[in-house]
Amino acid sequence: xxxxxxxxxxxxxxxxxxxxxxxxxxxxxxxxxxxxxxxxxxxxxxxxxxxxxxxxxxxxxxxxxxxxxxxxxxxxxxxxxxxxxxxxxxxxxxxxxxxxxxxxxxxxx
Numbered sequence: 001x002x003x004x005x006x007x008x009x010x011x012x013x014x015x016x017x018x019x020x021x022x023x024x025x026x027x028x029x030x031x032x033x034x035x036x037x038x039x040x041x042x043x044x045x046x047x048x049x050x051x052x053x054x055x056x057x058x059x060x061x062x063x064x065x066x067x068x069x070x071x072x073x074x075x076x077x078x079x080x081x082x083x084x085x086x087x088x089x090x091x092x093x094x095x096x097x098x099x100x101x102x103x104x105x106x107x108x109x
Contacts, residue, residue: 008034009034009035009036009041010022010033010034010035010036011035011036011037012035012036012037012042013037015033015035015045022045023045026045026046026047027047027048030047030049032044032045032046032047032050033045033046
């Protein structure tokens with residue numbers, strides 16, 4: 001059985017012997033498992049979905065314009081065309097969640 005520290009991290013020495021179980025927890029239960037050595041957190045096991053979300057955020061951040069914000073831009077200077085990755089997610093026609101959220105309203109674009 002894996003020993004979890006008081007901060008919720010699993011010592012790497014314990015994780016070695018139970019990697020298969022930990023991977024199953026991450027893949028099927030969507031757990032996020034922190035790994036530690038000598039009480040110091042060093043890494044984490046996360047689902048591939050979490051990795052893909054982090055990578056999408058990294059791409060969006062790298063595409064963010066670096067110039068000054070103009071007065072004619074929306075709040076915080078954010079426009080969908082400045083963030084192609086996020087615009088692609090927002091414009092996904094298969095996304096029924098947004099349709100439900102904005103039912104009966106003018107959906108913001």
